[in-house]
Amino acid sequence: MIIGMWGMLTQKNMIKIILGLAIVETGVQLIMVAFGYIGGRTAPILDSAVPVKDAAEMIVDPVPQALVLTAIVIGVAVNALALTFVVKLYQKRRSLNITDYKDLKW
């Protein structure tokens, strides 16, 4: 995640900035999955090994995994959207360098 942030903050090329964004997102998702695991517990699948009445104490919470799965899908959409913006900007000024776009600065 830190590598991605470093890339986003130091790179001038807009495609590299978006790559940095993708790395940040992947890092965040990995952190979420890693910390969502609780030691000594099993996957959240109810079968003969996990009786329903003891499920709350035996399985890990499925919410982090569901959140990460959704985050992956949304992350792809956001990256595609960001790349669309880059394509539009490139069509306008024929440059991928973010310092060439200073209209919003004052």
Add this chain to the structure above:
Amino acid sequence: MVNPIYIIAILLGLGFLLPSIEKAGSKVTGTVFYAGLLSVFGISYQWFRHFMIDGSETVQILYGRYKPPLSINFQIGSLESVFLVSINFAALAGAIYMTKPIFETGVKAMVLFLLLIMGLNGLIMTRDLFNIFVFMEIVAISTYSLGAWTVLSDRFRQALNTCSPEGSHRFFFFSGSLSFIRLQAH
């Protein structure tokens, strides 16, 4: 009382309907757009009256007759109704104020605006961590896109700038969610 799911249903439904009736002309799409926003404001005002004037108790609605996380659950109380009526009033007033740029941009702006308002309404009403995340992302993505496709100068650079903190806002949300989940587990 009108079920609050209709707030989501109307806004999302119109989001899909507007592109399909685009050929009918801007008068028709504009009328449908403003009628949708007005109806959503009407529903939220009805709930606002229900809680503030009649003094009713907080309502929790479980969709699909299951308990969360199997169903989406919404909660409306006095505080939620204040936020809903404020958001929908601001949306209606904002749409009226921005009539010219919205019509200049066309159906794209209307759809994104409706999705943005739907996300905000859902964010207020839902009591489910997973759906809070989903509605938060709907709000974020529609904001970037609305920024990009409105008739402002250098809009794509501005949209890219708003897109960049995407990873960090997700990190903060996930950190909070994880702390909450870990606290519950112990």
